[in-house]
Amino acid sequence: MPETRDAAYFNARSEGALPGHLGIRFTSVSPEVMHSELTVAAHHMAPNGFLHAGTLVTLADTSCGYGCVLNLPPEASGFTTIELKSNHLGTATQGVVQCVATLVHAGRTTQVWDAVVKHQQTGKTLALFRCTQMVLYPK
Template sequence: MRFVDATTDRVVAELAIRDDLKTIGGRLHGGTIMALADTVAATATFLNLPPGAGTTTLESKTNFFAGASEGTVRATSTPLHRGRTTMVWETRVTDAAGRLLALVIQTQMVLLPRAPGSPSVPRTSATASP
């Protein structure tokens, strides 16, 4: 994978199709497409995070439209929502001719840093000491 562009408003990466990324039928594996989209959307989120924050994927939905068996695929992530606690990204995966292979909508959680001395597990009546 090679990043082509990375800003707070758009992240683009390309991936060359290799035999080890294909299904037994010779097409780029859907899991490879999903991993590419996840990496690009997580990178886009990271570029929009406040200092010290992290991110993790909460949800990812993929619609597949076409397959590819050779060449390079491109993933482009753009924001649908950039909030304080979550961000939602649309990632379009296309082949070298620009044909849409997959559309991924992904929600990323913003992991804000904990204040010094704060408990790692929120205290509730079930976890509070007597």
């Protein structure tokens, strides 16, 4: 019987890796939409005292990548991100940052995901993303 790939599965998968170190938590997952969040802390900040862009990129890329996992063809061996575009529209110094990643295209060789990152308390959009993943197959 295949393992259940729910929010708890992806949270456990993140432990010991960058998403776990950053405190990224998945709250809801499906093959079409991934919901994740993190609570802003000192290690998320750039030297200027504002949220580091890399924190938001990691949140979005992880959300899109884990969504890709849910959509891999059975014969695929994995995936890799081949392009990530980000537009940063705002920042935060505290609170919770939430990401909603949405499947745009699920093909045999590529997947495309869009992600929106917002500040939970203000509702302000902090960043918009588009990720393209290449589906990998064994040789």
